[in-house]
Amino acid sequence: MKKMKLVVIGNGMAGIRTLEELLKLAPELYEITVFGAEPYPNYNRILLSPVLAGEQTVDEIILNSIDWYAENGIRLHLGKTVTRIDRTRRQVIAEDGTTEGYDRLLVATGSSPFILPIPGKDLTGVITYRDIQDTQHMIEAARNYRHAVVIGGGLLGLEAANGLKLRGMEVTVIHLADWLLERQLDPVAARLLQQSLEAKGLRFRLATQTTELRANGDGTRVGAVRCKDGSEVPADLVVMAAGIRPNTALAEAAGLACQRGILVNDTLQTFDPRIYAVGECVSHRGTAYGLVAPLFEQARVCANHLAFMGIGRYTGSVTSTKLKVTGIDLFSAGEFMGGEGMEEITLSDPVGGVYKKLVLKDDQLVGACLYGDTADGTWYFKLLREGRKIAELRDSLMFGENNIGDVGHEGHNKAMAMTESDEVCGCNGISKGAIVKAIQEQGLFTLEDVRKCTKASGSCGSCTGLVEQILMNVLGTDYSDAPTKKAVCGCTDHSHDEVRKSIREHHLLSQQEVRQFMEWRTPNGCATCRPALNYYLLSTWPHEAEDDPQSRFINERAHANIQRDGTYSVVPRMWGGLTNPDELRRIADVAEKFKVPTVKLTGGQRIDLLGIRKEDLPAVWKALDMPSGHAYGKSIRTVKTCVGDEHCRFGTQSSMQMGVNLEKMLFGMYSPHKVKLAVSGCPRNCAEAGIKDVGVIGVDSGWEIYVAGNGGIKTEVAQYLCKVKTDEEVREYSAAFLQLYREEGWYLERTVHYVARVGMDVIRQRIVNDAEGRRALYERLLFALQGAPDPWKTSEAAGVDWRQFRPVQLAAVSEGFLP
Amino acid sequence: MSAIDNREDWLAVLMLDEIPVLGARVLEGAVIGPVAVFRTEDQSVYALRDRCPHKGGPLSQGIVHGHRVTCPLHGWNVELESGDAVAPDVGCAGRLSVKVEDGRVYLSKAELAGGA
Ligand SMILES: Cc1cc2nc3c(=O)[nH]c(=O)nc-3n(C[C@H](O)[C@H](O)[C@H](O)COP(=O)(O)OP(=O)(O)OC[C@H]3O[C@@H](n4cnc5c(N)ncnc54)[C@H](O)[C@@H]3O)c2cc1C
Ligand code: HEM
Ligand code: SF4
Ligand code: FES
Secondary structure, eight states: OOOEEEEEEOOSHHHHHHHHHHHHHOTTSEEEEEEESSSSOOBOGGGHHHHHTTSSOTGGGBSSOHHHHHHTTOEEEETOOEEEEETTTTEEEETTOOEEEOSEEEEOOOEEEOOOOOTTTTSTTEEEOSSHHHHHHHHHHHHHOOEEEEEOOSHHHHHHHHHHHHTTOEEEEEOSSSSTTTTTOOHHHHHHHHHHHHHTTOEEEOSOOEEEEEEOTTSSSEEEEEETTSOEEEOSEEEEOSOEEEOOHHHHHTTOOBSSSEEEOTTSBOSSTTEEEOSTTEEETTBOOOSHHHHHHHHHHHHHHHTTOOOOOOOOOOOEEEOOOTTOOEEEEESTTOOTTOEEEEEEETTTTEEEEEEEETTEEEEEEEESOOTTHHHHHHHHHHTOBOTTTHHHHTTOOOSOOSSSSTTOOOGGGSOTTSEEETTTTEEHHHHHHHHHHHTOOSHHHHHHHHOTTSSSOTTHHHHHHHHHHHHSSOOOOOGGGOBSSTTOSOBHHHHHHHHHHTTOOSHHHHHHHTTOSSSSOOTTHHHHHHHHHHHHSTTTSOOOGGGSOHHHHHTSEEOTTSOEEEOBOOGGGOOOHHHHHHHHHHHHHTTOSEEEEOTTSSEEEEEEOGGGHHHHHHHHTOOBOOTTSSBEEEEEEOOGGGTOTTOOSOHHHHHHHHHHHTTTOBOSSOEEEEEESSTTOTTOGGGSSEEEEEETTEEEEEEOOBOSSSOBOOEEEEEESSHHHHHHHHHHHHHHHHHHSOTTOOHHHHHHHHOHHHHHIIIIIOHHHHHHHHHHHHHHHTTOOOTTTSTTTTTOOGGGGOOEEHHHHHTTOOO | OHHHHOGGGEEEEEEGGGSOTTEEEEEEOOTTOOEEEEEOTTOOEEEEESSOTTTOOOGGGSEEETTEEEOTTTOOEEETTTOBBOTTSOOBOOEEOEEEETTEEEEEHHHHTTOO
């Protein structure tokens, strides 16, 4: 079959990103041709500012080398501007006459700087700031001349001014509005910014209109800028950075509907269904974007439709911005100016150079403007995009939260304040400098990219917040997908919620069914989605769906924890942390008999035998004759207890018995992530119930229940759920909460993150206020756990595959023992 | 090449159905160290040295998907067919030739001994 022809006009960031996404989905579908007016392959336009500032070279910002086009069979016409689209013949024609036919056309022509229509605009030395050539002109001018004027105090203008200053020019910024960055900052923040830039040596003329550019003495090039008030500023170089206009002329001439951008629908189609458009040249639902992040979202959707997958719609983006000037830290997003019906919370410390403003409306964060300390920018941006209700957070909102762990990165929580050599990722030993370098040189845009490429934040995730900040600082905006619709993994575009919903509503019982029904891209998933699907099936349809051991991580498959040297650790269960001489004797015997190198008390009040060979596991379990501790599972781990009123003089309740009862009730419970409980006999709380998934604390008149605590990477104090009177109530409320988490949590989401996502109000509503719902949850959990097998004792019922414990011995097979 | 073509060189190590589908078995005692023998959903069989190119993790214990395995220690993906780590990671686990006949899985003695 003959391939269809796809022609792309515009060799820039949006167009080529669309091709990359398309090649991932359907590498063989099209014969592809690209026209680019510039003589360079696709480069990272965002990084022109560091090039101007002398921090990077042009070579380093190339995103797709010429070889990339060749390797993917793409015909590339560099330096050729397309001048006409012939929709009847389905051809595009370039300046030099080159003609290409198309079945599908992608217009990605970007935008052009707006040139003020004033006298002198055509003089030599008057330029704009858009591409490599402009940047090179500026670098050249800085070498030979002294005075520069930048017209426009927006993001581009300020980055240009900063770069020229760094290259030794005297720079004045002339700005029409009353304050700098009026589309990103409020006047207070702008004033702080202006002060910092003035300290760097830049000069400003605000509320000033430029009326004329005047030639120098001998008329060879520009010499001065004349303002409306009659004053003049000397200028050997004038950079116009007064806004951009979408490049629509070509599309308009071809009869495509345009209105401050080429009009496209939610599938990025223009009014001619064969013609798609993406990038700065389009207008989608009345908005033309000028930042890369939304263009990448458009690219993904567009590629999907070009590949005939037909799923995915682009519904618009919320954007955030950051000025990429070294040493300046500002962030803004949403409706940062505030206005009618909105409230503002501000924090202002002009001496310390910090200003923060948050704008709220109807209990949601709708805007943020931060100066001097933007560590929480990504967090605010997340709240803003998710539209999360923030009533509960309100008191602490200003102090930020950020998803940075407490440990593992030398106590840093502000990326801007870190030096190049400071370690960001403690797990993998990655410094800030290494991450910045990778982002710039390898063209990374998202957290995922950074994880793949540097491994930073890919292990324990504790430093995720820092990496996000670094991305933000380098790229000037936040590229992360809105987490409300985060795909489970690369095998699908569906989110965890969508998968769970389909499994429930369509009574799907096997992974194969799920993958077929939801159109997975891979035949049997990957190491990310398989364990998740297995869990969702088992938790939604207990006793119906069948467990698939090959879809479990090795620990859950071998029912022991794999160690770095490939040996395993074994932790037998001690109900409520209680044991007896018999058990201890057996443990001692096992440790001797199997020469266990390390015997250790765990943090969960039990004993860990470390360094056991896999083939010995079954024999160890048998000799121990104790229940599995599930220390290896996304499952109930332990219930810690204090001694309580049986012995302790402060005790008000029988915490040990309560712990044993809870642990027996929950035996064999698998969950999205590990679950730990603790029970203390009085508020002195010796069992540390305040940092557990469920913490129970005895008081004179009953028990208090706390949920969603966590003692891990980031210590999270559990939140008060309710107080109950009887032991049975403790069981019912705890179980109902855990079942809710089991039914609605995303795989690998801890209770603390689950509760943060849905809100504590919802939890209280469903567990405390809705008695009927609570009982139903409780009963569903009991039903699911009925007859839960112990993998160590009744391995067959638990589906343990014995073959894994028997390595094939070469000596044996060599002698021909094989049938 | 020479050793592989030689009938004498093939050694039957186990039956195909002794390997779990989308799983692996370990062969111990070879000169080159432990060998992981994988079986995919489409019934292909591959053998790799049971040492992840990253930090030596036991690939046999990983999750098998498509024609790849994910190392259980730090999640590198390795191509079963070649033993190469999937980009951006770089490295190779070392592959061994495999033959399946009449439900038996054969490996090359010479390769197990570290030759050929
Ligand atoms: C200095 C600078 C700094 C920036 N900083 C940031 C930042 O920090 N964060 C951020 O998110 N965004 C930033 N941006 C904006 C970002 O670069 C753009 O949003 C993005 O590049 C737009 O992508 P695009 O593909 O739509 O257009 P472009 O990348 O401009 O690509 C369009 C291409 O099409 C070519 N073309 C146009 N017409 C034709 C034709 N008729 N025939 C052939 N080729 C044609 C053009 O020459 C151009 O190469 C910055 C921009 C600049 C200039
Ligand atoms: C849930 C939390 C954690 C998870 C899931 C986790 C996971 C991992 C992983 C996957 C690796 C391997 C990384 C690699 O070498 O590629 C690793 C290594 C490491 N982690 Fe963690 N980690 C966690 C918490 C921590 C914490 C809190 C610390 C210490 C403060 C830590 C210290 C280390 C160290 C030192 C290594 C290197 C070990 C080696 O060389 O193999 N980890 N961790
Ligand atoms: S929590 Fe209270 S009851 Fe339990 S051991 Fe401590 S002091 Fe005693
Ligand atoms: S040892 Fe395999 S990924 Fe690290």
